[in-house]
Amino acid sequence: DVKVTQSSRYLVKRTGEKVFLECVQDMDHENMFWYRQDPGLGLRLIYFSYDVKMKEKGDIPEGYSVSREKKERFSLILESASTNQTSMYLCASSYPQGMVGYTFGSGTRLTVV
Amino acid sequence: GENVEQHPSTLSVQEGDSAVIKCTYSDSASNYFPWYKQELGKGPQLIIDIRSNVGEKKDQRIAVTLNKTAKHFSLHITETQPEDSAVYFCAASSGRTSYDKVIFGPGTSLSVIP
Numbered sequence: 001d002v003k004v005t006q007s008s009r010y011l012v013k014r015t016g017e018k019v020f021l022e023c024v025q026d027m028d029h030e031n032m033f034w035y036r037q038d039p040g041l042g043l044r045l046i047y048f049s050y051d052v053k054m055k056e057k058g059d060i061p062e063g064y065s066v067s068r069e070k071k072e073r074f075s076l077i078l079e080s081a082s083t084n085q086t087s088m089y090l091c092a093s094s095y096p097q098g099m100v101g102y103t104f105g106s107g108t109r110l111t112v113v
Numbered sequence: 114g115e116n117v118e119q120h121p122s123t124l125s126v127q128e129g130d131s132a133v134i135k136c137t138y139s140d141s142a143s144n145y146f147p148w149y150k151q152e153l154g155k156g157p158q159l160i161i162d163i164r165s166n167v168g169e170k171k172d173q174r175i176a177v178t179l180n181k182t183a184k185h186f187s188l189h190i191t192e193t194q195p196e197d198s199a200v201y202f203c204a205a206s207s208g209r210t211s212y213d214k215v216i217f218g219p220g221t222s223l224s225v226i227p
Contacts, residue, residue: 099208104156
């Protein structure tokens with residue numbers, strides 16, 4: 001079964017900490033995405049990558065950065081965590097052609113205190 | 114800007130009844146409309162999608178319809194079962210590449226009452 005694996009289901013971090021969220025996919029997908037999910041706001045795109053070492057800003061990139069050193073791994077970095085970054089974070093991957101769906105991970109629920 | 118609206122935000126149905134979720138989109142360039150189901154504690158899972166050259170698509174108890182003129186599309190679930198209880202998201206994109214902007218609706222929480 002194909003998979004997108006997010007390293008942590010739950011994380012609690014302190015304000016100001018640097019936080020790493022890791023995502024690994026085993027489908028050899030070119031594209032990878034980081035979304036943030038908040039009640040009533042749906043899914044909002046933070047960053048995406050369509051190739052190794054490539055990254056593009058999504059709709060809400062402020063306060064985040066990403067790293068993609070290997071095709072299968074896409075990391076989301078919170079440089080200095082703040083309480084308004086408390087959220088559910090979802091990683092997804094897909095093939096590069098159009099009109100294909102995404103495969104999502106199970107999510108990481110991050111709480112910043 | 115581009116927007117996808119989704120209604121209702123919550124929906125309760127008796128087991129065996131049908132459920133309908135409706136979405137409207139604003140970008141006339143949208144050509145690809147996937148639907149995702151998110152069960153509790155899991156990530157969204159693609160359950161069905163439709164492309165703009167098709168008006169309707171069916172997969173067992175699930176069907177989607179698309180009206181490009183009116184810019185709306187709908188998910189229909191027949192003979193609902195308790196395991197259909199989840200949050201459903203519609204989405205729209207141009208579909209030229211898979212990283213063309215995908216706009217998600219805010220979600221519909223479906224409860225199927227046994």
